[in-house]
Amino acid sequence: xxxxxxxxxxxxxxxxxxxxxxxxxxxxxxxxxxxxxxxxxxxxxxxxxxxxxxxxxxxxxxxxxxxxxxxxxxxxxxxxxxxxxxxxxxxxxxxxxxxxxxxxxxxxxxxxxxxxxxxxxxxxxxxxxxxxxxxxxxxxxxxxxxxxxxxxxxxxxxxxxxxxxxxxxxxxxxxxxxxxxxxxxxxxxxxxxxxxxxxxxxxxxxxxxxxxxxxxxxxxxxxxxxxxxxxxxxxxxxxxxxxxxx
Numbered sequence: 547x548x549x550x551x552x553x554x555x556x557x558x559x560x561x562x563x564x565x566x567x568x569x570x571x572x573x574x575x576x577x578x579x580x581x582x583x584x585x586x587x588x589x590x591x592x593x594x595x596x597x598x599x600x601x602x603x604x605x606x607x608x609x610x611x612x613x614x615x616x617x618x619x620x621x622x623x624x625x626x627x628x629x630x631x632x633x634x635x636x637x638x639x640x641x642x643x644x645x646x647x648x649x650x651x652x653x654x655x656x657x658x659x660x661x662x663x664x665x666x667x668x669x670x671x672x673x674x675x676x677x678x679x680x681x682x683x684x685x686x687x688x689x690x691x692x693x694x695x696x697x698x699x700x701x702x703x704x705x706x707x708x709x710x711x712x713x714x715x716x717x718x719x720x721x722x723x724x725x726x727x728x729x730x731x732x733x734x735x736x737x738x739x740x741x742x743x744x745x746x747x748x749x750x751x752x753x754x755x756x757x758x759x760x761x762x763x764x765x766x767x768x769x770x771x772x773x774x775x776x777x778x779x780x781x782x783x784x785x786x787x788x789x790x791x792x
Contacts (some may be wrong), residue, residue, distance in 0.1 A: 551728045556723050556774065556785045557607040559732055559743035563782075565717045566570060566736065569710060576706050585713040588692050599681045613667045621662060623657045644790035728774065728783075735782050744782040746790040753780035767792050 575679040627650060721729055736742030744753030749763060756779050758766070766786065769775055777784040786792065 549727060549731060550772045551725055551774055553771050553786070554702075555724055555728060556783070557787060558720055559728070559783055560785050560787075561720050562717065562724065562732065563736075563741065563743040565713050565720065566742065568713050572706050572710050572713070576703060579699055579702050581695050581702065585692060585695050585699065588688060588695065592685065592688050592692065595681060599678065599685060602674065602678050602681055606671065606678050609667060609671045609674050613664070613671055615619075616660060616664045616667055620660045623653055623660060627653045627657065636700065662731050701737050731774070732783055735776075739781045741780055741782045744777045744780050744784050746777075746784050746786050746792075748789065748791040751777045751779055751782075751784065753777055753782045762790070766790075 557579045630646050630650050630653065634643060634650065637643050637646065724732070732742040734742075741753040744751045746752075746758070746766070748757075754777065758778065762778050764776060766784070771786075773784070775784040778780070
């Protein structure tokens, strides 16, 4: 038995379809927010910066370890110079004095070389520390931009969710006025073909955007007002109104 529904009940399908179309648009807007792409790009940049920062911190730590080693070597040499100088002052042996003076000369040469190395390493530590600081600042700026974008995204999503909530509430109200069998057919067609109801306006099906051929229009004209018809092009329920041009 062919499905029947009053013209008014069928017309409600157009309101329902309008809401479903809006819900699809809202879903698309939510997925296509420009903040999503911007955050994805910034996230990649942030990851790269953090890797670079970790690498540069490693270089800095290595330089600091080297500096501590050189400082330790300098301290050892200074201690030996201090010890040999004291022994030199206390020694009365010409042979011991000569040996101590020779050793002190070698130690002072070693001290000079180590202090030169120490200065070089200290400069490298300072430069590397500055590099790490600069990269850290870049990370901070970038993460600040990400936080701002996340706030903008969340605000946009909140607005979309509010629209979606209102649309779903209206949908529930309208769906409650539509006969169960007609609503089931609408949902079935919408799930299959993407559109559940099509408005016939001026002989053109809104779902397909195509003007129906004359044979189809003749069939539609001869159908009873409460007959539920299907659009031959889109397979959606074809809703007739005063604008249908029949």
